Amino acid sequence: MLWQTKNRLFDFTSHGVVMGILNLTLDSFSDGGRFFDPELAVQHALKMEAEGAQIIDIGGESTRPGAAPVSEAEELARVVPVIERLAGHLKAVISIDTSKAAVARAAVQAGAGIINDVTALLGDPEMPRVAAESGAGIVLMHMQGTPRTMQAAPHYDNVVAEVRDFFRQSAALALRWGIDPLRIAFDPGIGFGKTVEHNVMLLRELPALQLPELPDRPLVLGVSRKTFLGKLLNDMAFEQRFWPTVALTSLGRELGAVVFRVHDVKANLEALRMTEAICIHA
Secondary structure: EEOOOOOOOEEEEOOOEEEEEOOOOEEEEEEOOOOOOHHHHHHHHHHHHHOOOOOOEEEEEOOOOOOOOOOOOHHHHHHHHHHHHOOOOOOOOEEOOOHHHEEEEEHHHHHHEEEEOOOOOOOOOOOHHHHHHHHEEEEOOOOOOOOOOOOOOOOOOOOHHHHHEEEEEEEHHHHOOOOOHHHHHEEOOOOOOHHHHHHHHHHHOOHOOOOEOOEEEEEEEOOOHHHHHHHHOOOHHHHHHHHHHHHHHHHHHOOOEEEEEEOOOOHHHHHHHHHHHHHHHO
């Protein structure tokens, strides 16, 4: 299984990778404001790389449930200077977490190699063109609704089949714009317009999300410290969702996910490598 980004070809035959989260926001559910200062953001990105992250995912707009939108100008002002500073220092691939075409274009020009779009190219009419022209790897994520409304009343008749069908449709859009299949990865969007039961079902059925007509596309899993973990474990505080996240990294790898978007790099990478040593290389 291969994934072509703008500046690296990832080979997942033997090993998955950790994508470290870097939120340049004031209102993210996990660490809003901690790394808003550019110098702190750069230091944290370098720390995550030192701990083993091969991708650093940088976002300037929170996508937590109920989050208010950020203007294009503000998002650009948050992310571009940090990407420019990191581009010459990181060996890790920089990912831009955005649904705005102008932000994606500027981020790739500044040094990003992946566009991680929670709207799967559907949120901005210019995004398919920008993604196609960028040469970047593309993460197509499923979300029901918008960040502001997605947790109001999520409903599916069959969440696994509907997410898989969404992947099929979003991939078809990408292919129509000339995006190489090798550049496409999928993310089921755990917690994005889903109840706890929906999230659990998707995690159980990760292998069923693969598309027969577009085989061996990487699956990105983002469960890090999310609210549903607390609900499953009697509303644990945010800080106590560390080990449940690590457990799901191990489970996700066994079920076929290969990119793990997390806040805590070292522990999740160790769980990933241990799982691979036992299950993937057996």
